[in-house]
Amino acid sequence: MGPLKGIRVVEIAGIGPGPFAAMMLADLGADVVRVDRADRVRDEVPATPHPDLLNRGRRSLGIDLKNPDGAEAVLKLVEGADGLIEGFRPGVAERLGIGPDACLARNPKLVYGRMTGWGQDGPYASMAGHDINYIALSGVLGAIGREGEAPVPPVNLAGDFGGGGMLLALGMLAGMLEARTSGQGQVVDASMVEGSALLITMIYGMQAMGAWGPRGTNLLDTGAWFYDVYECADGEYISLGSLEPQFFAEMVDKVGIDRDGIDQNDRSTWPEMRTRLTAAIKAKTRDEWCEILDGSDACFAPVLSLAEAPKHPHNIARGTFVEVGGAVQPGPAPRFSRTPAQIARPAPNPGQHTAEVLGDWGFAPAEVAALRESGAVR
Structure with missing residues (x-):
């Protein structure tokens, strides 16, 4: 074999x-x-x-x-x-x-x-x-x-x-x-x-293109409010990575936050939108967010412990x-x-x-x- x-x-x-x-x-x-x-x-x-x-x-x-x-x-x-x-x-x-x-x-x-x-x-x-x-x-x-x-x-x-x-x-x-x-x-x-x-070759490439700044201010390192982990009502966490416009729109719609007049890529709005999203996620438990976001294109997954991961339905189905x-x-x-x-x-x-x-x-x-x-x- x-x-x-x-x-x-x-x-x-x-x-x-x-x-x-x-x-x-x-x-x-x-x-x-x-x-x-x-x-x-x-x-x-x-x-x-x-x-x-x-x-x-x-x-x-x-x-x-x-x-x-x-x-x-x-x-x-x-x-x-x-x-x-x-x-x-x-x-x-x-x-x-x-x-x-x-x-x-x-x-x-x-x-x-x-x-x-x-x-x-x-x-x-x-x-x-x-x-x-x-x-x-x-x-x-x-x-x-x-x-x-x-x-x-x-x-x-x-x-x-x-x-x-x-x-x-x-x-x-x-x-x-x-x-x-x-x-x-x-x-x-x-x-x-x-x-x-x-x-980390890709990040060196982004730096060469002027698209990577100091730690924690970038798209992939928690700088962006739509690519981060958020605490739920029960103290557990979920992950969101809705980078592309269509996935971002679905995430905002599913989560139910108001972004009227807000441009996803306008960094000046990121602190305010992070505050809104933090409050919205904190209002429900992780299981409730799974019910809302599972099966969607919001680029979502629950943050699981080492004990929980083997029991998740997707990992069971795949034999991970x-x-x-x-x-x-x-x-x-x-x-x-x-x-x-x-x-x-x-x-x-x-x-x-x-x-x-x-x-x-x-x-x-x-x-x-x-x-x-x-x-x-x-």
């Missing part, structure tokens, strides 16, 4: 964007094996799946990368892989003996994916950091927030996942596709600074969320008509499939036994 059936990827365990990229590839059918640290493997495999949903769809083996035999085991896995993903700071993989040169020497067709915040070089390359820092440097964080207020971090979506893991997955796919024709692998250097900058291993979670995306993606298995516990994976990837029983005896695998 899945369009990537037959693709094999080795994932060196990390956190955040690397696992997300590996999850996407596994959802799409790739056989992704996760190399977890040997010291995280328990003597007995827990009866329940691991709770980290980002690790779903893979099998896990425990390897001590500081053990020379463990590093050698990774290199042997690489011999049968199409790609490898690692998220160490620059230079760490090389010191462990599993850097690009060592891996490509074993498999010249390998696509070696590297996930970092700052990139493999540059003045910040060796510094620690997190999503908030990377999107600060790319200009993304500075663009998000209300006028006169501090920037608002959009949790860790723009750096870790949109600009990081998703861009790495795209890079891996492009590299593996090219390797099929050239017979040569390469290194994919995925940086969250550069990835998040890429996500699925339950695997007892955990409700977002399902694979996008959709494929002939080779549907699926979650092959719940998140593994570290080392749960060590012997199974080694056997499937060409290790003889005696080799597995020797690796166990040396402490290289667990």
Whole structure:
């Protein structure tokens, strides 16, 4: 199942964007094996799946990368892989003996994916950091927030996942596709600074055209009263995004506010119209607004919590969320008509499939036994 059936990827365990990229590839059918640290493997495999949903769809083996035999085991896995993903700071993989040169020497067709915040070089390359820092440097964080207020971090979506893991997955796919024709692998250097900058390309374009001003004063950043979230009578919120004139007219009509003589694009009227719309929305509950606006072209949706979203009728109809291993979670995306993606298995516990994976990837029983005896695998 899945369009990537037959693709094999080795994932060196990390956190955040690397696992997300590996999850996407596994959802799409790739056989992704996760190399977890040997010291995280328990003597007995827990009866329940691991709770980290980002690790779903893979099998896990425990390897001590500081053990020379463990590093050698990774290199042997690489011999049968199409790609490898690692998220160490620059230079760490090389010191462990599993850097690009060592891996490509074993498999010249390998696509070696590297996930970092700052990139493999540059003045910040060796510094620690997190999503908030990377999107600060790319200009993304500075663009998000209300006028006169501090920037608002959009949790860790723009750096870790949109600009990081998703861009790495795209890079891996492009590299593996090219390797099929050239017979040569390469290194994919995925940086969250550069990835998040890429996500905000349209806004840089609007700025170049003179159509983007300070934070919180623009069409898409809560500057416009007809593109914002509003509180309802019950303390819940709805979202409105009626940018186009026909959608704007329908929103105003459905909400029932008076805009006689008011031009949608006349910024001098925006404060007054925001006051009117705020009062109108506050007069009804979120459910009442759903009854009024559902099915319309007002560009509306209720603002749902993480607990509510899986229960919404549209998400149920589309199968947006699925339950695997007892955990409700977002399902694979996008959709494929002939080779549907699926979650092959719940998140593994570290080392749960060590012997199974080694056997499937060409290790003889005696080799597995020797690796166990040396402490290289667990």
